[in-house]
Amino acid sequence: NAGVTQTPKFRVLKTGQSMTLLCAQDMNHEYMYWYRQDPGMGLRLIHYSVGEGTTAKGEVPDGYNVSRLKKQNFLLGLESAAPSQTSVYFCASGGDRQSQETQYFGPGTRLLVL
Amino acid sequence: GDSVTQMEGPVTLSEEAFLTINCTYTATGYPSLFWYVQYPGEGLQLLLKATKADDKGSNKGFEATYRKETTSFHLEKGSVQVSDSAVYFCALNTGRRALTFGSGTRLQVQP
Numbered sequence: 001n002a003g004v005t006q007t008p009k010f011r012v013l014k015t016g017q018s019m020t021l022l023c024a025q026d027m028n029h030e031y032m033y034w035y036r037q038d039p040g041m042g043l044r045l046i047h048y049s050v051g052e053g054t055t056a057k058g059e060v061p062d063g064y065n066v067s068r069l070k071k072q073n074f075l076l077g078l079e080s081a082a083p084s085q086t087s088v089y090f091c092a093s094g095g096d097r098q099s100q101e102t103q104y105f106g107p108g109t110r111l112l113v114l
Numbered sequence: 115g116d117s118v119t120q121m122e123g124p125v126t127l128s129e130e131a132f133l134t135i136n137c138t139y140t141a142t143g144y145p146s147l148f149w150y151v152q153y154p155g156e157g158l159q160l161l162l163k164a165t166k167a168d169d170k171g172s173n174k175g176f177e178a179t180y181r182k183e184t185t186s187f188h189l190e191k192g193s194v195q196v197s198d199s200a201v202y203f204c205a206l207n208t209g210r211r212a213l214t215f216g217s218g219t220r221l222q223v224q225p
Contacts, residue, residue: 004157041217042216043158043203045212058212103160104160107156108156
């Protein structure tokens with residue numbers, strides 16, 4: 001049981017490049033989330049999904065897209081990276097019958113946009 | 115909208131000292147309240163939670179009581195260890211499935 005995993009762990013992009021961050025969970029959770037963490041600002045929700053095939057915008061969705069084609073995977077895409085997207089990105093999942101409100105986090109992806 | 119306010123850090127303590135990290139919140143409805151901990155280089159882990167007023171969450175010697183009258187959920191530990199050095203996040207969930215986080219408080223425990 002690996003929990004929530006994220007790839008890659010670290011990436012450097014140039015402005016305008018694109019990339020996809022992958023999140024996978026093996027806990028059969030319905031809900032998945034993408035957050036970004038910036039110094040002094042805690043975690044802010046980018047997008048989330050309440051089930052396979054569904055996505056919704058969070059607090060800071062601009063510049064990002066997501067897809068949830070399979071229940072266990074949640075992808076975060078940056079179509080044209082900007083320096084303002086330099087951050088640490090965390091994926092989380094939650095929503096099983098035992099703990100609908102508790103979220104389980106991945107180890108994070110550190111992204112640097114030059 | 116919903117919000118969480120935490121005391122600014124860093125909080126620096128000597129080993130075996132008493133810890134309090136303040137957390138207050140603003141929310142519509144009746145939120146569940148959480149403390150998450152982030153150790154260096156790792157993701158967030160749930161430390162404890164409380165789902166209704168007057169509930170006390172506890173784990174690993176940490177405690178927090180859901181105080182509806184003061185809209186607070188302060189984190190306490192009677193005797194901190196060096197291994198408790200981490201960033202602590204207070205968060206709430208009003209049932210809309212996403213967590214609202216505070217800005218985090220860094221704790222540094224010195225031997």
